[in-house]
Amino acid sequence: MPSADTSAPDPTPDPAPDAATGPASDAAPIIALAGIEKSFGSLDVLKGVDLEARRGDVVAMIGSSGSGKSTLLRCVNLLEVPERGEITIAGEAITFTNKGPARVPSSAGQVNRIRADLSMVFQQFNLWAHLSILENVMLPQRRVLKRDRAQARQRAMETLDRVGIADKADAYPSQLSGGQQQRAAIARALAMDPTALLFDEPTSALDPELEGEVLRVIKSLAEENRTMLLVTHDMRFARDVADKVVFLHQGRIEEEGTPAEIFDSPKSERLQQFLSASDHR
Amino acid sequence: MFEYCPAIAEQVKLALGDEALSISVQERAQWFSCYFTTKKHLSIFRAAGVVLLILAFTVPVALLLGFLGALGKASRWPVISQICSLYVIMVRGIPDIIFFLFVPLTIEIGIEYVMHSFVYCRDSAEPFFNGINIQPCSEAAIIPTQFNRIVLAVVAYGIVFGSFAANIIDGALKAVPFGQRETGSAFGLSQRQVFFDIHLPQMWRYALPGFSNLWLILIKATPLLFLLGIQDIIYYADLLGKMATRRYSTYPHGDWKLWYFIALGIFYLALTMLSQLVFTRLERRFNKGMVINETTSGRV
Numbered sequence: 001m002p003s004a005d006t007s008a009p010d011p012t013p014d015p016a017p018d019a020a021t022g023p024a025s026d027a028a029p030i031i032a033l034a035g036i037e038k039s040f041g042s043l044d045v046l047k048g049v050d051l052e053a054r055r056g057d058v059v060a061m062i063g064s065s066g067s068g069k070s071t072l073l074r075c076v077n078l079l080e081v082p083e084r085g086e087i088t089i090a091g092e093a094i095t096f097t098n099k100g101p102a103r104v105p106s107s108a109g110q111v112n113r114i115r116a117d118l119s120m121v122f123q124q125f126n127l128w129a130h131l132s133i134l135e136n137v138m139l140p141q142r143r144v145l146k147r148d149r150a151q152a153r154q155r156a157m158e159t160l161d162r163v164g165i166a167d168k169a170d171a172y173p174s175q176l177s178g179g180q181q182q183r184a185a186i187a188r189a190l191a192m193d194p195t196a197l198l199f200d201e202p203t204s205a206l207d208p209e210l211e212g213e214v215l216r217v218i219k220s221l222a223e224e225n226r227t228m229l230l231v232t233h234d235m236r237f238a239r240d241v242a243d244k245v246v247f248l249h250q251g252r253i254e255e256e257g258t259p260a261e262i263f264d265s266p267k268s269e270r271l272q273q274f275l276s277a278s279d280h281r
Numbered sequence: 282m283f284e285y286c287p288a289i290a291e292q293v294k295l296a297l298g299d300e301a302l303s304i305s306v307q308e309r310a311q312w313f314s315c316y317f318t319t320k321k322h323l324s325i326f327r328a329a330g331v332v333l334l335i336l337a338f339t340v341p342v343a344l345l346l347g348f349l350g351a352l353g354k355a356s357r358w359p360v361i362s363q364i365c366s367l368y369v370i371m372v373r374g375i376p377d378i379i380f381f382l383f384v385p386l387t388i389e390i391g392i393e394y395v396m397h398s399f400v401y402c403r404d405s406a407e408p409f410f411n412g413i414n415i416q417p418c419s420e421a422a423i424i425p426t427q428f429n430r431i432v433l434a435v436v437a438y439g440i441v442f443g444s445f446a447a448n449i450i451d452g453a454l455k456a457v458p459f460g461q462r463e464t465g466s467a468f469g470l471s472q473r474q475v476f477f478d479i480h481l482p483q484m485w486r487y488a489l490p491g492f493s494n495l496w497l498i499l500i501k502a503t504p505l506l507f508l509l510g511i512q513d514i515i516y517y518a519d520l521l522g523k524m525a526t527r528r529y530s531t532y533p534h535g536d537w538k539l540w541y542f543i544a545l546g547i548f549y550l551a552l553t554m555l556s557q558l559v560f561t562r563l564e565r566r567f568n569k570g571m572v573i574n575e576t577t578s579g580r581v
Binding site: 132143 | 460461463464465466467468469470471472474478479482483486567569570571
C-alpha cells in the first residue's frame with residue numbers, strides 16, 4: 001500500500017493495482033482500509049484496523065458498544081477522519097494533509113466525490129425534516145449528481161417503489177413511522193446509484209415490530225449482489241445477509257470470517273463471550 | 282381639495298361661535314372631509330407612510346447585518362469572530378436612544394470628513410477638526426434633507442436591530458440538529474449546499490418566534506425617530522391635536538390631542554396585529570414537517 005501521507009497533495013490517485021483492468025475488476029477491493037487509527041481526545045477508539053470489501057461483498061461489523069464499529073464505518077466516508085491509516089475507495093486513495101488530530105483530507109472535492117459514491121443510511125434515519133419524502137430522495141441527486149428535476153424524480157419514484165413506500169412520496173418524514181422513515185432513507189441512498197452502501201445500525205432506533213420491514217429491504221439489496229458495509233447489533237440478521245463478519249473489540253479486529261466461522265465456531269474467547277451474551281437479546 | 286370646502290368651513294366657523302346654530306350630520310361629515318385633507322393635515326398621513334417605509338427598509342438591512350454578525354461570530358478567523366461578537370455585545374448592551382443619537386451622527390461626520398479631506402476641499406486651509414468644532418467646508422457638509430434623515434434612520438435601526446437579529450440567527454443556526462447537516466455532507470453535498478439547502482431552510486423555524494418579537498419591538502421603537510429630526514406621526518399628532526382658535530385657523534377645534542393619541546394607538550395596534558397574523562402564517566409554513574423536540578436529532 002503506497003503511503004498517502006505525502007507532503008504535497010496529489011490530485012491524481014495513486015496508481016492502484018487494478019489500473020490496467022479498470023476499477024470494475026473483481027480483484028480490486030471497492031473499499032480498502034489499512035491501519036486505521038482514531039481517537040477522541042484521550043480515548044483511543046480505533047487502534048489499527050484493516051478492512052476490505054470487494055465488489056458484491058456484504059460485510060457485517062459486530063461488537064459491543066464502544067468497540068469502534070460505528071466509528072470505523074464513519075471513517076470510510078470521512079465523516080470521521082482517522083489520525084493514521086489509508087483509505088482507498090474503488091482504487092482511489094484519499095489524500096490527507098497534516099498529521100495526528102489535525103489530519104484532514106487534502107481535497108474537499110475528492111471527499112465529496114467519494115461520499116456521493118458511498119451512500120449512508122443512519123441509525124436515526126436523518127431524513128431532512130423540512131422536505132417531503134420525494135424531495136428528500138431528490139435533493140442529493142439534484143445537487144451532487146446534477147440530475148435534472150425529471151430524472152431525479154423518476155429515479156426517486158423507482159427507489160421509493162422498490163422499498164414499498166411510493167404512496168408516501170408527498171408526506172413529510174414526521175408523518176411516517178420509524179420503519180417507513182428508514183425505508184425512505186434507504187431509497188434516498190439507493191437513488192444515488194452508489195458503488196457501495198453503508199449502514200450504521202439501521203434498525204437500532206426501531207421498535208421490534210418495525211425492524212422486520214427494514215431488514216427485509218436490506219436483505220433484498222444484499223441478494224442483488226450490492227457491495228454493503230453494515231454495522232449491526234442483530235446477530236441473526238448479520239448471519240443471514242453477510243458474506244463476511246468482522247468482530248471488533250476495543251478498537252481492534254478480534255476475529256473475522258464467514259458467518260459460519262464466526263457464529264458456529266468462534267475461536268477467540270472474547271467473541272464467544274460476546275455471542276453468548278447477545279444470544280439473550 | 283373639495284369645492285365645497287371654503288363654504289362649509291366658513292359656515293361651521295360661524296356656527297362654532299354661535300352655539301344656537303346647529304349643523305347637520307352631512308355638513309359635519311363634509312367639514313371633516315375638508316379638515317382631514319388640508320395640506321397641514323396630510324403631512325401626518327405622509328409621516329405614517331414614512332414610518333412604514335423605514336420599517337420596510339430596516340428589515341432587510343437588519344437581516345443582512347444579523348446574518349453577517351451570526352456567521353461572522355462562528356468564523357474561523359478570530360479577528361472576524363471577535364469583531365462580530367463585539368458588535369453584538371456592544372449594540373445590545375447600549376440603550377437604543379444613545380445609539381440613535383450616536384450612529385447617525387458618526388455616519389454623518391464620517392461622510393463629511395471623507396468628503397472634506399479627500400474629495401472637495403483638499404486644497405482648503407481650513408482643518409476639518411478645528412479645536413473641538415467640526416467644520417466641513419460648504420461642499421462637503423451634508424444638508425439634512427428628509428431623504429438623508431430617512432437613510433440615516435434605516436441605517437441606525439438596521440445596526441441596532443441587526444445585533445439582536447444576529448443573536449436570534451446564531452441561536453437558530455445552532456438549534457438545527459447536527460445530524461441533519463451531517464447527512465447532507467455524507468451524501469457529498471458541499472458546505473455551501475448544506476448551508477443553503479438544509480441548514481438555512483430549517484433555521485427559520487427556530488428563528489421565527491424571535492424575529493416576531495423583534496419586529497414588534499422595532500415597530501414600537503419608531504417613535505424614537507424624532508431623535509433623528511424626522512417629524513414623525515407623534516410630532517404631528519401633538520401639533521394637529523392642539524386647540525385651533527377661530528382667529529388663526531380655517532378649521533378651528535378644541536383640544537383634540539386625546540383623540541389623536543387614541544388614533545395613534547389604533548394605528549400601532551393595527552400594525553402589530555397585522556404582523557402577528559403574517560407571522561402566524563409564516564410559522565405554519567416553516568413548521569411544515571418540522572417536529573418540536575425531534576428525537577432524530579443525532580449528535581449535537
